[in-house]
Amino acid sequence: ETGVTQSPTHLIKTRGQQVTLRCSSQSGHNTVSWYQQALGQGPQFIFQYYREEENGRGNFPPRFSGLQFPNYSSELNVNALELDDSALYLCASRGLYTGELFFGEGSRLTVL
Amino acid sequence: TQLLEQSPQFLSIQEGENLTVYCNSSSVFSSLQWYRQEPGEGPVLLVTVVTGGEVKKLKRLTFQFGDARKDSSLHITAAQPGDTGLYLCAGDGANNLFFGTGTRLTVIP
Numbered sequence A: 001e002t003g004v005t006q007s008p009t010h011l012i013k014t015r016g017q018q019v020t021l022r023c024s025s026q027s028g029h030n031t032v033s034w035y036q037q038a039l040g041q042g043p044q045f046i047f048q049y050y051r052e053e054e055n056g057r058g059n060f061p062p063r064f065s066g067l068q069f070p071n072y073s074s075e076l077n078v079n080a081l082e083l084d085d086s087a088l089y090l091c092a093s094r095g096l097y098t099g100e101l102f103f104g105e106g107s108r109l110t111v112l
Numbered sequence B: 001t002q003l004l005e006q007s008p009q010f011l012s013i014q015e016g017e018n019l020t021v022y023c024n025s026s027s028v029f030s031s032l033q034w035y036r037q038e039p040g041e042g043p044v045l046l047v048t049v050v051t052g053g054e055v056k057k058l059k060r061l062t063f064q065f066g067d068a069r070k071d072s073s074l075h076i077t078a079a080q081p082g083d084t085g086l087y088l089c090a091g092d093g094a095n096n097l098f099f100g101t102g103t104r105l106t107v108i109p
Helices: none
Strands: A005-007 A010-013 A019-024 A031-037 A044-050 A053-057 A064-068 A073-078 A087-094 A101-103 A107-111 B004-007 B010-014 B019-025 B032-037 B044-049 B055-058 B061-065 B071-076 B085-092 B097-099 B103-108
Touching: A005 A087, A019 A087, A019 A107, A031 A073, A044 A064, A044 B097, A073 A087, B004 B085, B010 B019, B019 B085, B019 B103, B032 B071, B044 B055, B044 B061, B071 B085
Parallel strands: A010 A107, B010 B103
Antiparallel strands: A005 A019, A019 A073, A031 A044, A031 A087, A044 A053, A064 A073, A087 A101, A087 A107, B004 B019, B019 B071, B032 B044, B032 B085, B055 B061, B061 B071, B085 B097, B085 B103
């Protein structure tokens, strides 16, 4: 139990559609990051938010965007879905004192 | 681009055997973490190593950070079926973690 919850757990979309994935992290954890994990791969960093501002971004195109809200929830939005976007999307919040990352169980996206 | 390479990619062993998983990089990291991920779940932190040459033990798991802080190893003694999972190393970047390719371990009863 990490205190990080994600929704939905599974979803199927078609190419060209848009998707919003949600994450709720522990109270007080004001840093949240999102990772993409393709099948058989390690997670790849998408971006990080700190106090509702993006403060780090990996090698992902602008159609991947995010939001962080004051209530410690956040969203990952992906526009113009492509087949290669099929993956497990992980949200992680950073512990206030230890810096440890706590991951949610992920949202598995399938793009057909 | 994967900065961290793990080997082996897949490992299937009998219960009671010992094993070592390796994590190698050409980059220096200020710290390195090891995670275990089970199907349908997110990665869970096992250990963080910070000092070059550091060795940390967690019950039957022994973690070592290379002297140059570019590589690490995870050794499991007397593996048990409950050790089955995906083992990931991750180097600490400025605002993110760089994850390795992962080692999928299966321990057969």
